[in-house]
Amino acid sequence: MLPINLQDLNPSHIQSLIDSEVAESQTLEYKQQLPSGQSEEKREFLYDIAAMANSGGGDLVYGIVDRRGEGGQATGIAERASGVKLSNPQPEIDRLANLIRDGIEPRISGIVMQAVNCPGGDVVVIRVPNSWNRPHMVTIGGVNKFFGRTATGKYPMSVDEISRAFSGQRELGETIRRWRMKRVALIARDRGPVSLSGDVKTLFHVIPASAFSSSILRESWKLSEEDQRRIYVPKGISSTRYNADGFLALGQAGSAVYGYTQVFRSGIIEYADAQCSGRRPIDREHTSIFGQEIERQMVSCYQDAVTRLRSQGRTEPLYLGLSLVGISGKPFYVSLMHFNPHATTTRRNTFVSAEVYVDVNEPEERPYRKTLLPLADTLWQLAGREGSPFKTKGVWEPFKEWE
Numbered sequence: 001m002l003p004i005n006l007q008d009l010n011p012s013h014i015q016s017l018i019d020s021e022v023a024e025s026q027t028l029e030y031k032q033q034l035p036s037g038q039s040e041e042k043r044e045f046l047y048d049i050a051a052m053a054n055s056g057g058g059d060l061v062y063g064i065v066d067r068r069g070e071g072g073q074a075t076g077i078a079e080r081a082s083g084v085k086l087s088n089p090q091p092e093i094d095r096l097a098n099l100i101r102d103g104i105e106p107r108i109s110g111i112v113m114q115a116v117n118c119p120g121g122d123v124v125v126i127r128v129p130n131s132w133n134r135p136h137m138v139t140i141g142g143v144n145k146f147f148g149r150t151a152t153g154k155y156p157m158s159v160d161e162i163s164r165a166f167s168g169q170r171e172l173g174e175t176i177r178r179w180r181m182k183r184v185a186l187i188a189r190d191r192g193p194v195s196l197s198g199d200v201k202t203l204f205h206v207i208p209a210s211a212f213s214s215s216i217l218r219e220s221w222k223l224s225e226e227d228q229r230r231i232y233v234p235k236g237i238s239s240t241r242y243n244a245d246g247f248l249a250l251g252q253a254g255s256a257v258y259g260y261t262q263v264f265r266s267g268i269i270e271y272a273d274a275q276c277s278g279r280r281p282i283d284r285e286h287t288s289i290f291g292q293e294i295e296r297q298m299v300s301c302y303q304d305a306v307t308r309l310r311s312q313g314r315t316e317p318l319y320l321g322l323s324l325v326g327i328s329g330k331p332f333y334v335s336l337m338h339f340n341p342h343a344t345t346t347r348r349n350t351f352v353s354a355e356v357y358v359d360v361n362e363p364e365e366r367p368y369r370k371t372l373l374p375l376a377d378t379l380w381q382l383a384g385r386e387g388s389p390f391k392t393k394g395v396w397e398p399f400k401e402w403e
Contacts, residue, residue, distance in 0.1 A: 001027040001059045006114040006127050014116060014123050017064070017078040024066070024076035026151045027058030034062050034084050034092065034124060035099075039141055045096075046103045050136045051147035051154035052128035053108045054165065058149070063123035083121015096126070103140035106133050109359040110315035132172070132209030132317050133357070135165035175212050176319050176355055180205055183270065184323045184350055193248050197256040198274030199287045200330060202234075202294055203323040206305035207355075209316045211266040221265045223247045227311075232304035234259035234273035234297050261304075267314065271301040277330065288333045289324075291383065292390060295376050295398040298322065299367045306360055318358040322375045324351045324382075332383030344384035353378050369396045 004013055016022075024030060029052075035045035052058045067079040086092055093113045101107060110129040115122050135157065138145050146157040146165075157165075186192050187201055228240055228247070235251040235258045242248070243262075251259035262270040276297065277289045302320065309318070328349040358371050373396045377387035390398045 001057070001127070002061075002125065006112050006125060009114050009116050009125060011116055011118045014061075014064075014081050014118050017061070018080060021067075021077050023078075024151070024153075025058075026055060026149055027052075029058070029060050029153070030064035030066050030076070030078055031060060031062045032065055032082055034096070042099060042103070043138065043140060043143060046100065046138045046140055047145070047147045047154055049100055049108070049111075049126070049128055050104050050138050051149040053104075053131040053136050054134045054147065054157065055149035057128050057130035060126040060128065061123060062126070063118070063121060081118045081120045081123055083118055083123060086115065086122045086124075089115035089122055089124065093124070099140075103138060104136050105139050106136065107359065108136055109133070109317050109361050129315065133169065135162055172209070172212065173355070176207055176321075177352075179207075179212075180321050180323065180352055180355075184325060184352055187272070188325045188350055192272070193243055193245065193262055194250060194257045194260055196260075196272060196274040197258055198277060199326050200274070200277035200289055201325040202273045202276045202297065203321075203325070204271040204273075204298055204301045205319075205321045205323070206269045206271075206302065206309075207319040207321070208267040208309065208314060209319065210314075211264070211268050221246070223263060227263075227308060230304075230308070231261055231263070232271075232300060233261045234271055234301070235275055237261075261301075267309070269301075269305050269308070271297070271304075273297050287330050289327060289330050289383075291332050291380060291388075292398060292402075294322075294324075294379060295372075295388065295390065298372050298375060299398060302368055302372060303366060310360065315361055318360055319355040320358060320371070320375065321355050322353045322379060324379075325349070327351060327382075332380070346382060351382055367396060367398055 002013060029048065035041040048060055052060065063081055063083045064078050065080050065082045067075045067077045069075050093115065096113065100111060108128065108131055112127045113124065115124045135146050138147070146162050147154045148157045148161060184203065187203065231237065231249045233249045233251040237249050238252050240247065240249045245262060246265045247263040249261045250257055258275045259273045276294045277287050326349060327346060329345050331345050353375055356371060356374055364370055373388070376396065376398070380388050388396060390396060390400065390402060
């Protein structure tokens with residue numbers, strides 16, 4: 001893989017591959033021509049992409065001729081940049097992106113393509129990330145094949161390798177679930193980073209796929225001053241500090257803490273809100289849960305998290321989860337002022353949703369209906385409804401003022 005951000009790629013980087021006689025490896029492969037529209041070439045292209053994604057990621061460099069040995073065999077060492085003839089690289093990049101999107105399942109998140117104009121023509125680099133939702137299968141034209149990659153090239157994955165890849169995904173899902181359950185248990189025992197003031201606590205977790213990958217501490221971890229200033233806390237920020245898990249921002253009034261945002265060193269962000277419930281003006285004796293407030297906070301927290309992670313250059317998928325603590329016997333009401341004659345209660349005291357998988361490279365506008373609506377609907381199913389009541393003709397509108 002080229003040791004550079006592809007946005008900074010220039011002809012000198014391509015020339016350095018040739019001058020330094022850089023050879024192909026598990027994470028680097030040279031190609032002379034881009035795939036044409038012929039079926040066989042498209043399949044081979046997708047095999048290469050899927051193999052990279054299934055084997056740790058890497059760069060495919062198109063427009064490079066590799067050196068030939070004495071017997072005419074390929075050596076895998078870059079000899080010269082032949083370039084590919086493109087009058088306008090962007091349409092070709094769009095064509096390849098569409099081919100990857102439509103011909104591989106599940107979709108690969110975070111692929112980046114960059115064309116650089118060299119003396120011999122354009123060189124196109126496709127950077128395939130280490131995928132967190134592998135294995136990826138090529139499906140174009142009725143094909144259903146899995147490929148992996150070694151230093152000598154791609155190969156069809158064995159049944160055992162495919163099985164291990166699926167097992168790895170299940171293990172990641174189970175790890176995330178256990179971690180969230182542990183956090184909920186801590187909050188339920190009032191053993192979180194701070195003691196929250198409120199009968200009901202809402203937790204919204206944003207978990208990058210890389211959060212549980214093994215790592216070694218090589219330097220001190222810190223949050224930039226800009227990130228500290230921009231951090232979002234439910235109910236507003238009042239103070240910040242480092243703690244055992246990373247960085248903590250609090251929303252409080254006097255000694256009462258009504259919300260916090262915990263940024264973990266692993267990249268996980270935990271948003272906590274203790275003001276999603278209270279005594280309604282027309283019912284001062286009982287605590288009610290305000291569903292619209294929870295929906296709105298989910299949107300604000302998710303927007304903060306995605307903005308934060310993108311600014312750090314993190315493009316891996318995310319897992320989102322909603323949890324509630326202290327809900328036993330408390331009715332869910334549509335809003336603070338509006339009575340719901342069908343409000344129901346639950347006997348369970350905690351609730352932990354299933355995780356939602358998110359590809360942050362696919363743009364989506366607020367309120368993130370595709371991403372967050374499943375969590376909102378799950379919340380209201382806990383309350384006995386089919387889904388969120390904040391919809392107009394099926395369109396989710398949590399920030400609309402409802403009468």
